Amino acid sequence: MEIKEQKIKDVIVLEILGRVDTTNYGKLEGVLSDYIAKNEKNIIIDCSEMDYISSSGLRVFLTGFKKINAINGNYFLCGLQDNIQEIFEISGFTSIFKIFTNQENALKGIE
Amino acid sequence: MKMFTVRNKGITFKYSISILSVTILIFCLFLIYNYDISKKILLENVEKNAENLTVSKVNEIEGVLKAVRKIPETQKSILQNFNYRSGELFKLMKMTVETNSEVFGSCVAYEPYSFFKDSLYFAPYFYKSGDSIKYGNLGNENYQYFYWDWYQIPKELDKAFWSEPYYDEGGAGVIMCSYSVPFYYNEDGKLKGIVTVDISLKWLEKIISEIKIYETGYAFLISGNGTIITHPLEKFVLNETIFSIAEENSIPKLRDIGRDMISKNSDFVEYTSVMTKKDGWLFYAPMKSTGWSMGVFIPSDELLADLSNLNRKLLLMGILGVLLLLFLIIFISHKLTNPLKKLAKITQTIGVGNFNVEIPFLANTSKEIAQLGDSITKMQKELRNYIKNLKDTTAAKEKIESELKIAHDIQQGIIPKIFPPFPEREDIDLYAVLNPARDVGGDLYDFFFLDDYRICFTVGDVSGKGVPASLFMAITRTLLRAKTEKNISVNKIVEKINIDLCQGNENSMFVTLFLGILDAKTGIVEYCNAGHNYPYILRNDNKLECIKETHGTPIGIFENINYGIGKFQLAKNDTIILYTDGITEAMDIENNLYTDERLIKLLTDIKDHNTEKITNTIVADVKDFVGEADPSDDITILSLTYYLKK
Known part of the structure; x- marks a missing residue:
């Protein structure tokens, strides 16, 4: 897994490349909690290059969501691949997260 | 066979070879250069010396010959101006031979009939014989001196002449050279005779051989x-x-x-x-x-003898020098390598695990060797510490492992493990498997009768793996048993468990859960799916159905969620199959997923409703698929077949 981090205006965009599984979810958790500790309120996770996510990874997504939600920030996901969209649908996460088709739309969503 | 290579030799050998080769090369070059230059200088000197020597000897002989020449030159003028009587002439000639050491003999040869009117020959000759002076008259019938070179050539040339060396038959009988000077009558300038002095070749030889x-x-x-x-x-x-x-x-x-x-x-x-x-x-x-x-x-x-001699001495000195250098190199190398050998032996001892071997103080060694010694001491200390730490860590790890083993047994103990679970019942058969990826896992299954006909069954999957997941699983299973009352609906059970799980769940752990209650009298199943994988129903005619209805997010996330309720009907011989994503997301060595499609195909092809067989077939197929790869997630399957027997 690789995480590309960038800041567009006041939005942190994290692009995840590859697989999020039990061996590396800690890295993503670390990156997310660092931004939250810096009082970043707007986070977009771009999943267009993310091939797989395990339940451990889903838990990290969820933790981030809860923390941002608690400070009334925006926590958007975008670009979910079909198989991941399906996992999200089965687990009901599509009803928790705000999910956009691509990064551009997600950024517009924050504006 | 061991090959002989320089690489296998010690430092001493290598240094000796390289230093000595270079030294010998330099020495040889020096020797050759020295010989060449010296030879050149010597040759120049020799040429000069030879020239000087030859020229001086030539001059010496020339000087003598010049003195010899003077004698007949002087006699010539006397003989031209005075008419000697024979007695006076003999006296003069004898004196000439006597007083001039270089002169062998002297002759005054007159033209025919010019000294005595009646005598054809007149050529008195005085010569040395031992210590005395002898006299002879050269002219006679056998020795007509007029025809000899020493007489004829100066006469014809009309000037003084040095003869070639010849054997004188007329007088002394020795090899000689003669200097002949013609003398004349004052009156008419006609030739009166020839005056000669002889030098013996023996005398000339003596001078030359003295060189x-x-x-x-x-x-x-x-x-x-x-x-x-x-x-x-x-x-x-x-x-x-x-x-x-x-x-x-x-x-x-x-x-x-x-x-x-x-x-x-x-x-x-x-x-x-x-x-x-x-x-x-x-x-x-x-x-x-x-x-x-x-x-x-x-x-x-x-x-060149001196030069060769000098070179021989230089060569000898060179060889001695090289030998001295060899001894010096061997001495230094030994001094250098001895502590190295000691240290090598010590490190070998350390290498086989003896960390307490004492490293001797390396006296009189170079700074580098001393540093090496210090490094080895330090390494020894570090190794000792490392091994101690390793032992401690291993002990701690073993403790944790044994505790995990116990935890595994406890976890396996809290789920029903005896199959068939209800041997007395003919209407329901059930089989389940839980294989954690590690010692303990986050999957769970459970089943129990609420009353004589209603059976509650569940499969759940806690996010993550290992000890945290297993604790969360244990809590979930305990809550399930605690919250299930006699006439409660499935969604209410899920809601109650959810509320309790959300309390103090800082890490957002969650559980996907499928909870169903089958009424064995009617075959109706009421269920609640909280974000769990869709279960399958294998119908009696082997058609496979997927129950895609879900009723909300996994439990443990949000407290205030109302879960819905779903229903389906089981007919005789229908089998319901529940599983966790450890099946569909099982990975092979190349990280390919097992997939829903493969599970669907397997279930479609199985054409059997024996729960144990179905469950084990899936487990075996997943194991086959995963192959050499490490198990990526816990695997749980629960199959239930409804036989509709009252």
Whole structure:
């Protein structure tokens, strides 16, 4: 897994490349909690290059969501691949997260 | 077979070889250079010396010959101006031979009938014989002196003349050279006679042989036409010319030398002696007054003897020097390698696990060796610490592992493990498997009867793996048993568990859960799916159905969620199959997923409703798929077949 981090205006965009599984979810958790500790309120996770996510990874997504939600920030996901969209649908996460088709739309969503 | 290579040799050997090679090379170059330069200088000196020697000897002989020449020149004027009587003439001649040591003999030969009117011959001759002076009259019928060269040539040439060497038959019977001077009548200038002085070739030879040139060097004299006049080899004298020797011995070079010599030139040339067969140099120079030429031969081995001697000494010194250097290198190398060998032995001892071996104090060693010693001591200490830590860690790990083993047993203990679980019932058969990826896992299954006909069954999956997931699983299972009351609906059970799980769930752990209650009398299943994988129903006719209805997010996330309820009907021999994503997301060595499609195909092809067989077939197929890869997630399957027996 690789995480590309960038800041567009006041939005942190994290692009995840590859697989999020039990061996590396800690890295993503670390990156997310660092931004939250810096009082970043707007986070977009771009999943267009993310091939797989395990339940451990889903838990990290969820933790981030809860923390941002608690400070009334925006926590958007975008670009979910079909198989991941399906996992999200089965687990009901599509009803928790705000999910956009691509990064551009997600950024517009924050504006 | 062990090959001989420099690489396998020690430092001592390698250093010795390389240093000595370079030293020997430098020494050899020096020696060659020295020999070359010295030879050049020596040759220059030799040429000069040879020239000086030859020229001085030539001059010496010339000086003597000049003195000899003066005698008949003086006598000539006396003989022209005075008419001696025979007695007075004899007295004068005897005195001349007596007083001049270099003169062998002297003759005054008159023209026929010019001294005594009646005498054809008159040629008184005085010569040395031992210590006395002897007298002879040269003219007689057998020795008509008028026709001899010493008389005839000056007469014809009308001037003084040095004869070639010849054997004098008339007088003394020795080999000699004569200087002949014609004298005349004052009145008419007609020839009166010839006055001569002779020098013995023996005398000339003595002078030449006195020229000492090294051990086997020598000098020789040739006449104006190349005849050998003096030579250390007596058989050459008068018998050979320089040209006949060149011819006999096939030495064209000698012919050239001979030509140059009789042309009154001087030179310094390389030459091989005919007599001694030695290589060397020849210097020659002319004697102007006689037209002769003197040659001096210098053998090169004697000439270069000093140089060879010097080189031999240098070579000896060089060898001694190299040997000394060799000993020095060996000594230094040993001093250097001895502590290294000691240290190597010690590290070997450390290498086999003996960390307490004492490292001796390495006295008189170089800074680097001492540093190496210190490093090894440090390494030894670090290794000791490391091994101690390793032992502690291993002990701690073993403790944790044994605790995990116990935890595994406890976890397996809290789920029903006895199959068939209800052997007395003919309407329901059920089989389940839970294989954690590690010792303990986050999957769970459970089943129990609420009353005589209603059976509650569930499969759940806690996010993550290992100990945290297993604790969360244990809580979930406990809550399930606690919250399930007799007439409660499935969604309410899920809601109650959810509320309790959300309490103090800082890490957002969650559980996907499928909870169903089958009424064995009707075959109706009421269920609630909280974000769990869709279960399958394998119908009696082997058609596979997927129950895609879900009722909300996994439990443990949000407290205030109302879950819905779903329903389906089971007919006779229908089998419901629940599983966790450890099946569909099982990974092979290349990280390919097992997938829903493969599960669907497997279930479609199975055509059997025996729960144990279905469950084990899936487990075996997943195991087959995963192959060598580590198990990525816990695997749980629960199959339930409804037989509709009252």
